Amino acid sequence: MSHPPYRWPDPDRDHANGAFIPGSADYPARWTEAAAAFRRSRKSRLEPDVVYGPAPRExxxxxxxxxxxxxxxxxxHGGYWHLFSKAHWSHLAAGPLARGYAVALPSYTLAPAARIAGITAEVARACWFxxxxxxxxxxVTGHSAGGHLAARMGCADIAVPVARVVPISPLAELGPLMATGMNATLKIDADEAASESPARHxxxxxxxxxxxxxxxxxxAFLMQARCLSEAWGCPWTVDPGQHHFSVIDALADPGSALCEVLLQGL
Incomplete structure (x- = not known):
């Protein structure tokens, strides 16, 4: 896979994950299939589509x-706050389930129907429920934009009954996203970047x-992860050989280092 020479700054390229992952277009179908198979296998121990709030996607x-x-x-779940749903990720519950933990996967209202602050409030409502x-x-854990939302659940300005947060590939500082083309959908402004960036809390x-x-x-994602780790004074792990779409796979393995970190100290 070849790419044109980098021209700095280029916020869209900095945050373009799929363009740098071979076979990236195949991942959503793969996730959907694995998630559906897992739901079928756990049908007797699954409570599906539980309502936690008034919006249709809550x-x-x-x-x-x-x-x-x-x-x-x-x-x-991730998807830059405007893609995907809980239905894509059910199989990632396998690791914590095997270690004796229940797993909840919420959907939430997607942008542009909701601003990021509103999505944060929905996830907090899900956690309370x-x-x-x-x-x-x-x-609380989550990936990419979901990592942002997981991190927000650990911030001092939000009171939720959470003992631990493990953001995976999080978007911890929203300022750079204001210069991307997708901000036409997200509509992040300076005030929201300040209030919704976990690294600023x-x-x-x-x-x-x-x-x-x-x-x-x-x-950019390595920078975001380090930024949050430094702001919070917490550990961070750079997982060898893993890209943005593969880094979450270890959640399905109860013996993985990621599952160990997820449940550490509980």
């Missing part, structure tokens, strides 16, 4: 482990955090 799937749940993991359904510690007292990112990701 629905979540709740997977329950075979025994009593030790706690719950909330996985928030999940806390009423599953006892024990709650971990303190980590809430009592919440632990660990940032995870693939070593083969775009430099």
């Amino acid at each position: 629905r979540l799937d709740l997977f329950l482990p075979d025994g009593a749940a030790k706690g719950v993991v909330v996985f928030v 999940v806390g009423t359904r599953v006892a024990g510690p709650m971990v 303190a980590l809430r007292d009592g919440v632990t955090a660990h940032v995870w990112v693939g070593a083969e990701e775009r430099p």
Whole structure:
């Protein structure tokens, strides 16, 4: 795969993941198929499309482990806040489920129907709801834009019943996205970049955090992950050999280093 010479600055290229991943167009269908197969395999331990708020997309799937749940993991999907839904990612629940944790996967209203601040509020509402359904510690994780939303659940300005956040490839500083073409959809302005950038907020007292990112990701995503780690004074892991689309696969493996970090200290 060849690309034209880099011209700095180029915010759209900096944040273009698929253009730098061979076979990237095949991933959504692969995710959808794996997720559907997993839902079928766990049908007896799945509560699908549970309503957690008033908007049409405020629905979540709740997977329950075979025994009593030790706690719950909330996985928030990515897609630059305007793509995908919970239905693409069910298979990623396999790792925490095998370790005895329930897993909730919420959908949320997508941009441009919602601003990022509104999406943050929906995810917070989902976390509060999940806390009423599953006892024990709650971990919030998510990928890309979902990593942003997971990180927001750990910020000092939001009160949610979360013990730990593990943002994966998060968008922690929204300022650079204001210069991208997709901001015509997202409509991030300076005020929202300030209020919705996790790296501009303190980590809430009592919440632990660990940032995870693939070593083969775009430099902008490596910068974003390091930015959040430095702002919060928390560990970060650069996962060797993983790109933006493969870095989440380890969630399906209960013995993976990512699952170990996810549930560390609980």
